[in-house]
Amino acid sequence: MIGSPAMSINPKTLPRPTPETRHFWEGAKLGELRLQQCDACTHVYFPPRPFCPECASRQVSVVRASGRATLYSYVINHRLPKWIDAPYAIAVVQLEEGPRMMTNILGVPQTPEALVLDMPLEVVFESVSADIALPKFRPARGDAR
Amino acid sequence: MKPGAVAIVGAAETTRLGLVPDMSQIQLHADAALNALADCGLTPKDIDGVACAAEWPTELAHYLGITPTWVDGTMVGGCSFMLHVRHAAAAIAEGLCTTVLITHGESGRSWVGSQAVGINQASLAGQFELPYGVLGAPTMFTIPVLRYMKDHGLTHEQLANVAVVQREWAGMNPRATHRDPITVQDVLDSKLIAYPFHVLECCLVTDGGGALVLTSAERAKDFPTRPVYILGTGESVETPMISQMQDFTSSRAFRVSGAKAFAEAGITHADVDHLMIYDAFAHLPIYGLEDLGFVGKGEAGAFIWERHTAPGGKLPMNTNGGGLSYMHSGMYGMYALQESVRQMRGIAPAQVAGAKTSVCHGVGGMFGASGTIIMGNALP
Numbered sequence: 018m019i020g021s022p023a024m025s026i027n028p029k030t031l032p033r034p035t036p037e038t039r040h041f042w043e044g045a046k047l048g049e050l051r052l053q054q055c056d057a058c059t060h061v062y063f064p065p066r067p068f069c070p071e072c073a074s075r076q077v078s079v080v081r082a083s084g085r086a087t088l089y090s091y092v093i094n095h096r097l098p099k100w101i102d103a104p105y106a107i108a109v110v111q112l113e114e115g116p117r118m119m120t121n122i123l124g125v126p127q128t129p130e131a132l133v134l135d136m137p138l139e140v141v142f143e144s145v146s147a148d149i150a151l152p153k154f155r156p157a158r159g160d161a162r
Numbered sequence: 163m164k165p166g167a168v169a170i171v172g173a174a175e176t177t178r179l180g181l182v183p184d185m186s187q188i189q190l191h192a193d194a195a196l197n198a199l200a201d202c203g204l205t206p207k208d209i210d211g212v213a214c215a216a217e218w219p220t221e222l223a224h225y226l227g228i229t230p231t232w233v234d235g236t237m238v239g240g241c242s243f244m245l246h247v248r249h250a251a252a253a254i255a256e257g258l259c260t261t262v263l264i265t266h267g268e269s270g271r272s273w274v275g276s277q278a279v280g281i282n283q284a285s286l287a288g289q290f291e292l293p294y295g296v297l298g299a300p301t302m303f304t305i306p307v308l309r310y311m312k313d314h315g316l317t318h319e320q321l322a323n324v325a326v327v328q329r330e331w332a333g334m335n336p337r338a339t340h341r342d343p344i345t346v347q348d349v350l351d352s353k354l355i356a357y358p359f360h361v362l363e364c365c366l367v368t369d370g371g372g373a374l375v376l377t378s379a380e381r382a383k384d385f386p387t388r389p390v391y392i393l394g395t396g397e398s399v400e401t402p403m404i405s406q407m408q409d410f411t412s413s414r415a416f417r418v419s420g421a422k423a424f425a426e427a428g429i430t431h432a433d434v435d436h437l438m439i440y441d442a443f444a445h446l447p448i449y450g451l452e453d454l455g456f457v458g459k460g461e462a463g464a465f466i467w468e469r470h471t472a473p474g475g476k477l478p479m480n481t482n483g484g485g486l487s488y489m490h491s492g493m494y495g496m497y498a499l500q501e502s503v504r505q506m507r508g509i510a511p512a513q514v515a516g517a518k519t520s521v522c523h524g525v526g527g528m529f530g531a532s533g534t535i536i537m538g539n540a541l542p
Contacts, residue, residue: 029280032289064286064406090309090410093357094301104357107294107301109405119291119405129357134312151293 026145027100034148038065040079045150050082050140052114063116084140086110086154089117093127106132110154124155165427166541168251169382169389172202172375173503176267179370179489180339186275188217188225190267190371195226198373202385204261209375211259213250215242216268216276216493232259238399239526240440240493243374244533247499248395250376260377267371268491274369287403299442300356300364303528306410307445308358313411314460316448318358320467322349324444325362325486327472332483334473334512339366340487363444365490372496374503379541390506393519394427394536396420404528413525415532416453420523423534424455428542431456435517436505437477438498440524441484447471450523451479454534478514481505495524499535506539 034042041064044051054061055069056076068075091108106127109117123141125131137157142150174197176182176190185193191214199205206226213234214222223230232253236245243266250262269276281288281296296302310316323346332338344362352360382389396419401407408414424430431454439450451462456477465471471479482488482501489497502522504510522535 029283030292030295031283032293033284034289035284038286038289064290064403090305090307092301092304092308092359093354094295094297095354095356096297096300098295098297101295104354105295107296107305107356109305109410117405119294119296119403121294134308145293149293 031149037067041065045142045152048142050084050152051079052082053077054080061114083113085113086138088134088136121153123153165393166379166391168254168376168392169379170374170376170503171382171385171387172198174198174201175500176371180368182369183272187267187269191222191265192225194371194373195265198375202375202387209261209263211262213246214265238531241495241524241526241531241533243495244524244535245397247535248397251392254378262376265373266496269369270491271367271369291403302404303443304356304359305404309410316463319346320463321444322346323467324447325349328480328484328486330473331481331512332487335483338483338488365442365485368489368491370489370491372500388507390503391538393538394423396422396534399531402530407529413449413453413529419532419534420454423536427536433519434521436514436520437479438502438522440494440498441486481512498522502537506537
């Protein structure tokens with residue numbers, strides 16, 4: 018765990034990959050953040066689909082993201098479930114390539130003072146089961162990817 | 163649809179709202195339905211169209227003994243009832259049915275005869291949001307607001323003030339759950355739920371229901387109630403994932419639905435006497451005022467602060483006290499519609515004197531869906 022906000026694992030909240038998302042979760046296990054890019058119109062998108070949500074082309078490729086992002090918005094949840102013991106931020110980050118994704122922010126206090134919008138972040142992967150590593154983000158140190 | 167072709171002739175909520183542990187969810191539908199039918203002098207045998215959410219229309223029709231020729235089970239969250247009104251108006255105008263019953267009932271607090279539906283772990287939301295600790299609406303619907311605050315300078319005080327003003331309206335409503343006045347400081351001192359939202363900036367959790375009866379404007383003249391005409395309608399959806407909302411400072415579904423309703427009604431914002439904007443959380447009226455075009459981008463927080471939506475203001479909004487103070491069973495849209503009908507009939511507890519046109523705007527999911535109904539008490 019990399020300075021994680023004390024989140025233990027509830028198996029009922031683990032992702033269940035589907036054929037269309039398997040590449041993403043396989044990448045995450047290898048420490049790669051995978052997006053998709055349309056071969057026809059070059060649109061980069063997330064979450065995974067085997068066609069382009071912009072132009073509907075089925076000719077799409079899996080691409081590796083830089084892992085660099087900025088903090089777009091968040092809340093700090095104070096109504097805690099049984100398996101979590103301190104308030105934690107649920108964040109949305111803006112990836113360098115364009116798409117946004119939900120995540121948690123590691124390595125910083127889970128406070129408004131420490132979580133400053135637009136702060137630079139980089140991806141880290143947190144192994145939560147034999148099959149699943151979740152992409153999370155921490156303040157950028159410049160060595161992502 | 164031609165403005166004024168269809169009217170609401172029956173409208174009622176469940177006999178009791180708030181804590182109703184002696185009624186199951188389907189009975190809350192039926193209680194509201196029987197009240198609405200009594201309101202307009204009809205029985206279930208007079209109904210040939212049914213629509214509802216949270217229960218199947220099949221369940222509702224069987225339970226009430228209705229044989230429908232038109233059925234709508236559209237379920238897009240709390241604004242489903244706005245969509246039902248829109249679909250019903252089109253169906254009546256097209257001759258698919260003559261008399262539609264729309265019901266809502268939800269045992270949101272007592273959980274009698276209802277079942278919680280979790281997020282499917284294989285859905286996109288299940289794979290890409292659920293693992294990050296989201297726990298219901300307070301942890302998702304709220305996420306965009308910090309971005310809005312940074313981009314537009316909305317203050318914590320202005321956000322809190324949304325709840326303060328709505329409590330003023332609730333104070334005038336004997337059926338409101340919370341009626342005691344509150345201050346901005348009270349809101350900011352209340353328990354944090356999901357920063358920056360405090361408990362007083364989050365909706366209530368209650369039991370209740372409501373029902374509407376619609377028929378053609380021509381037939382509406384023969385009913386005992388004052389007809390409330392459907393002047394314009396809109397609907398849209400955007401995304402089931404709050405993280406994938408296109409613009410965190412504005413709802414696409416709100417903009418599409420609202421513009422459609424105004425265009426259909428052929429009215430301008432200056433024509434609007436009364437406004438309902440579904441307020442599951444304090445930021446929704448802010449997004450709604452801007453996305454419906456009542457104020458410019460970034461102006462809604464100040465607009466509410468300057469008391470334009472408060473009692474005595476030029477744009478009375480959420481006059482029942484809203485989801486923040488009146489009631490919120492989970493899908494609040496039906497109660498917003500009920501208040502618009504009361505205002506157009508001239509019988510609301512906090513009646514807006516001389517109100518002729520009401521805009522009722524709903525949200526579904528977490529900015530996921532929207533429905534807008536514009537009502538009037540005179541034919542255009």
